[in-house]
Amino acid sequence: MQNLTVIDHPLVQHKLTIMRCKETSTAGFRRLLREIAHLLCYEVTRDLEVELVDIETPVKAMRAPTLKGKKLVFASILRAGEGLLEGMLDLVPSARVAHIGLYRDPETLEAIEYYFKAPSDVADRLVIVVDPMLATANSAIAAVTKLKERGANNLRFLCLLAAPEGVERFTKAHPDVPVFTASVDEKLNEHGYIVPGLGDAGDRMYGTK
Ligand code: PRP
Ligand code: URA
Numbered sequence: 001m002q003n004l005t006v007i008d009h010p011l012v013q014h015k016l017t018i019m020r021c022k023e024t025s026t027a028g029f030r031r032l033l034r035e036i037a038h039l040l041c042y043e044v045t046r047d048l049e050v051e052l053v054d055i056e057t058p059v060k061a062m063r064a065p066t067l068k069g070k071k072l073v074f075a076s077i078l079r080a081g082e083g084l085l086e087g088m089l090d091l092v093p094s095a096r097v098a099h100i101g102l103y104r105d106p107e108t109l110e111a112i113e114y115y116f117k118a119p120s121d122v123a124d125r126l127v128i129v130v131d132p133m134l135a136t137a138n139s140a141i142a143a144v145t146k147l148k149e150r151g152a153n154n155l156r157f158l159c160l161l162a163a164p165e166g167v168e169r170f171t172k173a174h175p176d177v178p179v180f181t182a183s184v185d186e187k188l189n190e191h192g193y194i195v196p197g198l199g200d201a202g203d204r205m206y207g208t209k
Contacts, residue, residue, distance in 0.1 A: 003171050005180045007043045012036055012182045016160065020198045026207040030083060033132065033205065036160065036182070037087020044128055044158045044180045045072075045092070070125045071096055073152075077131035077143050078102065078115065080201035084130040084158065096125065100143045104136075109192040111142040123151030132201040134159040134181065136192050137166035141173045156180065161197060163188045 015036045018024055024032070050065040075098035076085040089095060101115025119125070127147055134140050140157055147155060155177045157170065162181040165188050170179060185194050193199070203209040 003175065003178045004167055004184070005043070005178065006184060007040060007180060007182050009039055009043070012039045015039075016182050019160075019204075020196065022199070024204075026204065029204045033083035033160070034087040034090070037084045037130075038091055040084070040158055040160070040180065040182065041088045041091045044156055048126075070121075073098055073119055073122055073125045073127040075100060075118065075127055075129040075143065075147060077129065077139055080133065080205055081131045083201070083205050084132055084160070088128070088130060098122065098127070098147070100129075100146060102139045102142060104139065104192065106191075109136050109138060111138040113142065113146070116146060118147065118150055121151075122147060123153060125152075125154070127152045127155045129155060129157045129177075130159070131157075132160040133194060133197075134162040134166040134170060134179070135188055135194050136163075137170040137173070140166070140170050144174050144177055160201075161185055161194055163194045166194075 015032050019032050049068040051068040052063040053066050055064050072095040074088050074095045078101040096119045098118035102111045158180045162184045187195050189195050
């Protein structure tokens, strides 16, 4: 699929396998999510533009590359987006952060918004939306729609796991937003869970089940 990048780096796949295991502890799951976010962040930012600036090393003056343009925005879909966000901020500490509070209605699977806060100038920045799970895509579609309403026009969506149905729905709704994921799994089940997946990402991160 044109707008989809599957990050199949062996370290990503190895860590993802441990996260999927039902025996993995809450603490272990959170630590792995943060670690894997470093590797995913590396890939989703691979083609960022750089510009040369004049610096002096202790040895010699030189022109050296630095990131070009305004600081990035990382937009975290609550709750589970926070796990990816932490790791992304380890690598890009100066990024601005947006928070979008959404939960899935367990019956209808519709995304219900309960919070939104974003930098006022999202129109001038690359916005990377993060959420570990792209299942029906209701949450991701709603988050990106809201960010676009606030002016965002340069967006990427980063997740850990996606269902084929979710990728299809998301790319239809937002064909201008590239999707990055570590895996496209088999399918969604009748409850809207990714199969085989890893269960409920928020519950596994915070031990709320
Ligand atoms: C999970 C996950 C995504 C959403 C994905 O959140 O973190 O946001 O489900 O499902 P979708 O693609 O079908 O919308 P959930 O709604 O369980 O909320 P939580 O993060 O607060 O637990
Ligand atoms: N949300 C999750 O946390 N897990 C799924 O499998 C689907 C949606």
